[in-house]
Amino acid sequence: MIQVSSIRKERSQSPTDSVYVHNHCKNPKPLNVTGAYIVHDENDYRDSLLPDTKDIALPNHTESVNEISIDIGGSLSKVVHFAKNKEGGGRLNFYKIETSNIEKFIAYLKEIMKVHYHHDGVNEINENLTLIATGGGSYKYYEDLQKQLNCRIQKEDEMECLIIGLDFFISQIPNEIFYFDENNHTYVETEIPESESETIYPYLLVNIGSGVSMVKVTGSGPDNFIRVGGSSLGGGTLWGLLSVLTTCNDFDEMLEMASKGNNEDVDLLVGDIYGKGYNKIGLKSNHIASSMGKVFKKVFRKTGQSESASSDNRLERLQNFNQQDIARSLLYAVSNNIGQISYLQAQRYGLDKIYFAGSYIRNHYQTIRTLSYAINFWSEGSKKAYFLKHEGYLGSMGAFLKKELDNDNA
Amino acid sequence: MIQVSSIRKERSQSPTDSVYVHNHCKNPKPLNVTGAYIVHDENDYRDSLLPDTKDIALPNHTESVNEISIDIGGSLSKVVHFAKNKEGGGRLNFYKIETSNIEKFIAYLKEIMKVHYHHDGVNEINENLTLIATGGGSYKYYEDLQKQLNCRIQKEDEMECLIIGLDFFISQIPNEIFYFDENNHTYVETEIPESESETIYPYLLVNIGSGVSMVKVTGSGPDNFIRVGGSSLGGGTLWGLLSVLTTCNDFDEMLEMASKGNNEDVDLLVGDIYGKGYNKIGLKSNHIASSMGKVFKKVFRKTGQSESASSDNRLERLQNFNQQDIARSLLYAVSNNIGQISYLQAQRYGLDKIYFAGSYIRNHYQTIRTLSYAINFWSEGSKKAYFLKHEGYLGSMGAFLKKELDNDNA
Numbered sequence: 001m002i003q004v005s006s007i008r009k010e011r012s013q014s015p016t017d018s019v020y021v022h023n024h025c026k027n028p029k030p031l032n033v034t035g036a037y038i039v040h041d042e043n044d045y046r047d048s049l050l051p052d053t054k055d056i057a058l059p060n061h062t063e064s065v066n067e068i069s070i071d072i073g074g075s076l077s078k079v080v081h082f083a084k085n086k087e088g089g090g091r092l093n094f095y096k097i098e099t100s101n102i103e104k105f106i107a108y109l110k111e112i113m114k115v116h117y118h119h120d121g122v123n124e125i126n127e128n129l130t131l132i133a134t135g136g137g138s139y140k141y142y143e144d145l146q147k148q149l150n151c152r153i154q155k156e157d158e159m160e161c162l163i164i165g166l167d168f169f170i171s172q173i174p175n176e177i178f179y180f181d182e183n184n185h186t187y188v189e190t191e192i193p194e195s196e197s198e199t200i201y202p203y204l205l206v207n208i209g210s211g212v213s214m215v216k217v218t219g220s221g222p223d224n225f226i227r228v229g230g231s232s233l234g235g236g237t238l239w240g241l242l243s244v245l246t247t248c249n250d251f252d253e254m255l256e257m258a259s260k261g262n263n264e265d266v267d268l269l270v271g272d273i274y275g276k277g278y279n280k281i282g283l284k285s286n287h288i289a290s291s292m293g294k295v296f297k298k299v300f301r302k303t304g305q306s307e308s309a310s311s312d313n314r315l316e317r318l319q320n321f322n323q324q325d326i327a328r329s330l331l332y333a334v335s336n337n338i339g340q341i342s343y344l345q346a347q348r349y350g351l352d353k354i355y356f357a358g359s360y361i362r363n364h365y366q367t368i369r370t371l372s373y374a375i376n377f378w379s380e381g382s383k384k385a386y387f388l389k390h391e392g393y394l395g396s397m398g399a400f401l402k403k404e405l406d407n408d409n410a
Numbered sequence: 411m412i413q414v415s416s417i418r419k420e421r422s423q424s425p426t427d428s429v430y431v432h433n434h435c436k437n438p439k440p441l442n443v444t445g446a447y448i449v450h451d452e453n454d455y456r457d458s459l460l461p462d463t464k465d466i467a468l469p470n471h472t473e474s475v476n477e478i479s480i481d482i483g484g485s486l487s488k489v490v491h492f493a494k495n496k497e498g499g500g501r502l503n504f505y506k507i508e509t510s511n512i513e514k515f516i517a518y519l520k521e522i523m524k525v526h527y528h529h530d531g532v533n534e535i536n537e538n539l540t541l542i543a544t545g546g547g548s549y550k551y552y553e554d555l556q557k558q559l560n561c562r563i564q565k566e567d568e569m570e571c572l573i574i575g576l577d578f579f580i581s582q583i584p585n586e587i588f589y590f591d592e593n594n595h596t597y598v599e600t601e602i603p604e605s606e607s608e609t610i611y612p613y614l615l616v617n618i619g620s621g622v623s624m625v626k627v628t629g630s631g632p633d634n635f636i637r638v639g640g641s642s643l644g645g646g647t648l649w650g651l652l653s654v655l656t657t658c659n660d661f662d663e664m665l666e667m668a669s670k671g672n673n674e675d676v677d678l679l680v681g682d683i684y685g686k687g688y689n690k691i692g693l694k695s696n697h698i699a700s701s702m703g704k705v706f707k708k709v710f711r712k713t714g715q716s717e718s719a720s721s722d723n724r725l726e727r728l729q730n731f732n733q734q735d736i737a738r739s740l741l742y743a744v745s746n747n748i749g750q751i752s753y754l755q756a757q758r759y760g761l762d763k764i765y766f767a768g769s770y771i772r773n774h775y776q777t778i779r780t781l782s783y784a785i786n787f788w789s790e791g792s793k794k795a796y797f798l799k800h801e802g803y804l805g806s807m808g809a810f811l812k813k814e815l816d817n818d819n820a
Contacts, residue, residue, distance in 0.1 A: 075700075098707075341754070
């Protein structure tokens with residue numbers, strides 16, 4: 001169990017990092033959210049440089065904004081910035097790109113700065129501009145960012161940004177939160193808290209990026225959250241496995257494949273072990289006993305015998321299976337597993353609301369359904385899974401809401 | 411949560427199964443275990459038809475034994491039988507073979523019957539012989555077994571057999587139980603209970619075959635255990651993935667590969683995200699943030715661009731990686747995950763002793779170390795992982811200890 005406040009202490013001991021003290025953000029930067037709404041544009045998810053839809057219109061925010069925020073994760077880098085409208089107000093813009101393309105990402109940040117943060121009428125970057133950076137990559141790429149971007153960079157604590165971002169989406173943005181209705185197989189938008197007597201706390205945040213972090217949140221402010229656990233079986237595992245097990249070229253192709261597959265051809269079901277129609281250990285016969293549990297048998301049934309280990313026959317072996325079935329199986333395996341561990345952590349700390357966020361989800365039907373089903377199955381209906389339309393932007397949104405430190409403090 | 415007693419109830423409703431009522435085994439069949447010891451022979455694990463070492467000598471058991479027991483799992487089938495010595499006493503023999511070779515397994519059972527269970531001096535099978543069968547396959551292959559083996563078959567509840575087998579190994583067989591000593595990197599044999607004031611209960615049994623079952627055990631007898639959970643990420647997942655990601659031909663080759671690999675070339679570590687020397691979220695820099703989390707990036711860094719989806723370039727993609735590294739990464743991923751869920755279940759039910767069993771473990775150093783480490787890490791030393799030399803034979807051993815029902819009852 002990692003208490004975030006103890007991490008902060010450790011951090012201030014690092015002399016190279018001493019300029020970047022934490023702004024604890026008890027009062028996040030005020031954005032005028034009156035009349036805010038999510039913009040539903042046509043969009044293409046495939047090109048990560050295109051807007052990721054779902055801009056948030058802030059028709060009544062008129063104050064000038066002197067910052068851009070970024071969140072550089074293990075797999076994806078995200079940016080949030082505010083673009084003014086000529087007619088007044090403006091939009092929060094959300095973009096993401098794979099972290100492996102860090103140079104493209106930096107070039108893109110330069111472009112945003114040139115277009116949106118120049119001095120009025122002069123094509124020169126505003127010297128008051130601050131880049132607020134979070135995520136592991138803000139440390140790893142700090143020097144690159146500093147060298148290439150002519151602006152101040154303010155690093156912020158990742159967990160804190162996640163929570164601030166989530167709190168903002170939950171409490172300030174209408175139609176942001178939804179859950180999956182298993183009876184009708186639909187998404188249902190909901191307001192949190194659902195009644196006036198409730199608050200949004202406590203809850204478990206499960207952030208699924210390359211890996212998984214689970215954070216117990218009992219109130220606003222930096223002393224009210226703790227990272228209670230995590231898992232190394234996350235998006236990076238699914239994407240990594242599918243990048244060698246399928247011919248897909250990106251995450252979205254993988255998800256599209258998964259949506260068309262039938263896991264029963266590669267997973268070992270309870271019914272495969274016990275025979276049909278016999279419910280031996282109280283599990284349904286279509287319950288997955290072993291993910292990918294049919295693969296070994298099928299690979300070796302074909303040849304009957306062991307083959308020479310010297311020939312690389314892996315492609316032949318792979319071609320025994322439908323790529324889509326493998327994608328479906330592994331999507332289920334990773335999602336079910338995250339659902340189960342999340343349930344156990346929520347159970348342990350008495351939390352009934354579980355928010356799933358992070359770029360793993362990508363608004364994908366099977367993923368959302370599987371996570372919801374897992375929480376419902378394990379908790380026997382006592383706990384509920386919630387999702388966000390801006391699932392991948394909690395950290396970058398939270399960073400955006402951090403107050404810039406003025407030069408004297410920095 | 412599945413109460414085993416409720417399953418039993420459901421079971422008796424099945425008319426086709428009504429002959430095979432449960433023998434609750436409050437008094438397992440007496441074996442004379444005075445002077446029992448584990449026989450350490452030279453052995454070859456590779457040929458599953460060879461004895462699996464670790465016979466148990468019962469020098470003082472003289473009563474005749476009229477049964478063989480089998481456990482047909484999703485991936486492996488096991489058999490236990492008693493072979494008399496000419497000099498007196500005898501040995502419990504343990505064998506296993508892949509369930510995909512079910513015909514070979516049945517042929518092998520015939521052979522055992524012919525050699526060990528014929529009428530004295532006459533090469534004809536003893537008509538009193540009973541085959542006690544457990545595991546999912548005892549249902550699925552029941553008719554095959556009945557057709558091909560000329561003997562009575564008595565089916566027994568899988569969970570109950572597991573527990574009876576484990577209790578027998580814990581309490582009756584010296585030098586059976588061991589744990590991993592992290593300080594000295596050695597296995598340490600231990601007696602349970604470790605002191606006279608303790609009992610062996612309560613404990614969590616984690617049985618890892620193709621899938622994983624977790625059973626909370628609070629005492630002997632059929633009313634004192636409950637299957638509290640499980641996971642579809644088990645041996646079948648590891649073997650299935652490695653049978654297409656490596657050129658290995660069997661489980662043991664895979665484990666040998668894993669023992670030589672370096673997971674840091676395919677797993678994304680905390681240090682890879684945060685940069686070196688910076689411990690941001692309280693996790694060590696060599697902590698695995700995302701299993702297989704470097705694979706996606708490496709696959710696509712090489713080509714720089716997406717490739718045509720029409721060409722099957724999976725072998726080229728796979729050849730970017732060392733097979734041994736993949737084997738190590740996935741062995742860690744599955745083992746860590748089982749360790750974490752086991753810890754959470756043990757925590758939930760207040761259990762401090764966790765027994766890991768099942769054919770997944772195969773006495774493999776990294777597997778045992780990883781499971782031990784996970785329990786120790788998550789429980790901060792308050793819970794302990796135990797292992798068994800006959801890890802894969804709990805179910806078949808438990809079945810062996812069931813009393814044969816006499817013909818009138820059957």
